[in-house]
Amino acid sequence: MFKKVTIQNDERGLLFRKGSYYKSLQPGTYRLSPFSDDHVEILNVMHRFHVEGKDLPLFIHDDILIQELDIIQVQDHEYVLHYEDGKLVELLTTGSYAFWNVLKKHTYLRVDIRQPELPNEIDLAILPKISSYYQTFDVANHECGVLFYNHVMQKELAPGRYYFWRGPIGVSVKTIDLRQQQMDMTGQEMMTEDKVTLRLNFVCQYRIMNPLRALEIKSFEDQMYIGLQLVLREYVGTLKLDDLLKMKQEISSYVLTRLNEKSVDYGVQFLSAGVKDIILPGDIKDILNTVLLAEKKAQANLITRREETASTRSLLNTAKLMDENQTLFRLKELEFLEKICEKIGTISFNGGGNLLEQLNSFVGERNMSKN
Template sequence: MRITIRDHERGILFKDGNYRGNLKPGKHFIIPFSQTKVEILDITKPFYIAGYHLDMFLQDADLCSELAIIDVADKEIAFHYVNDKFQVVLNTGKYAFWTPLEKHTFTVVTISDPEIHDHIDKDLLAIPQLKPYCGVYDIEPHMKGILFFNNILQRTLEPGRHYFWLGFSKIDITKVDMRKREIEINGQEIMTEDKIPIRFNFVCQYKITDALKVVVEVKDYEQQLYILLQLILREYVGTRKLDDLLKMKQEIAAYVLKALQEKGPNYGVEFLFAGVKDIILPGEIKDILNTVLIAEKKALANVITRREETASTRSLLNTAKLMEENQTLFRLKELEFLEKICDKIGHISLTGNSSLLEQLNSLLAIKNS
């Protein structure tokens, strides 16, 4: 019986069910009824014969010379390339591929270690075939990530896309927002040195500088920062009297900010700004202060009035002295007042013996004529 093997084929010869050889392209003659069988395989496809273990064929050196063998162990996967082009991901197992027409190469990686090393092409990690094996984690531009394998701290992840092997390790990433934040204290009641309870509305601004410290070393860091701000504010206000506090709003903010900046590195943060929004007084204290303010303003108004009166009197005195010393100036002043009178009154009758009155009658008589 004649069998023809074409160029893209190979014949696997069996006799009595046992492997006996590899038939190359060409014509071959088989004795009929001799329990001989030929399995023709397409060498563009993986080497596989149902019902037979691959190791049985690999004892043939001639056959092995035409096969690329890859044995993928447990906790490993292999990237299969054909003519340097990625084809498929191979799971645990032994595989054989024909090499006469195509070049087969492999990259074996151990996925028991979650880290993906640099020799792996990162562009391949996003393909659907790798989804069961590879986890994709995105860190936003304003974030940093703290990486844990099996609850063991590894490192800080910078913004970007990160890949890790799945399946044999628990992978956790805690994201930390690195943008500026605010802490507000609203209606915080604090006793001053003179035993007056006042309420504060206070705000401060900060940003995280050490994401690792915030996640690993500080529990509920926002609550701890809030308590720290409360204590510093109480420490300052408790040693000042009410009048001083009302005059020193800027000094309060400067003191609190400096104290926060000294403590900030212990919490992995940097404080940028602090300020007093409001100081709220008890009702009765507010009434007293309003009364004091009104009294102060009235006293100030009286002082100003007296000062103006004194200045006016002083000016009149100086004018009188000048007119006494200079008769011409005196006469000019008389004429000035006379002009003002004449502008407003049409006829004036005066009696008396002073020269001024006589001149005034004379001038009025001339004006009426």
């Protein structure tokens, strides 16, 4: 009795005779002799062409079969994106693949991963399906990126997101912050011309203008810090302490000018600089405080002497006016009498004479009695 084999429209048969592939079979019904060792392997054309235990080269001599297959060879330096009816199905790595082309339309996008950047024709919408095969780098809006292949610089990158294949080329992106930045020097010990050791807090603002130049400098920020330190030491060492305390603004202008002389070397623009604090040793502080106190006392004494001189001059002028004007003299008598009456209840005068003279005599007698 014959062995009956039925192949559906979405299937193809592979006839093996004595264990070796013989030919392909189209949809239909086939009867095989029970006395033969023929065997039919039925494959669904909706799936990839694959026969367990058999390599693809065993079938490529069949011209009829090959017409219904897409044979894809993927080299070591390639990825192939496989689409069915316009939709991504899979990413193919190194190897040989065959797909039935009878019921679905298969298309393929071949990419050379020796060129790591993903080509523009790849739709970003498919990337989540192949996430293990690429890597991303982000350059923020305030940054500039620099692209390296195997540690060799390639180009600058504008702000955005970039996609690169994971492959034989090592990809890295270094980002440079283009915003205004600040460099702080705190507690830096320096010596003035008169051998006073002090600590200086200094601040400097800058912006990177040439990212490539900045990347060429090893320990970029450390070298700028040392440059600032040397400029400050050079300038502070030429000033005495008193001059230094008076010339804080001049120090800032000098340092900013000197730093901008080297701005091209660093690839930056120095925007501003300034002294935040000058911290003196304790004994120097005590000396300055003593000097300051003495200066203030001297100023107070000078003001007191000026006031006394002005008061004496005023009295002299008043005396001259009273001597020349009897009415003014009488008014002064009354003013004098009013002041005395504020402190004494009753006053009696005997005899004649000048009222002012009697009042003066009275005040003189009271003062003597107190003594």
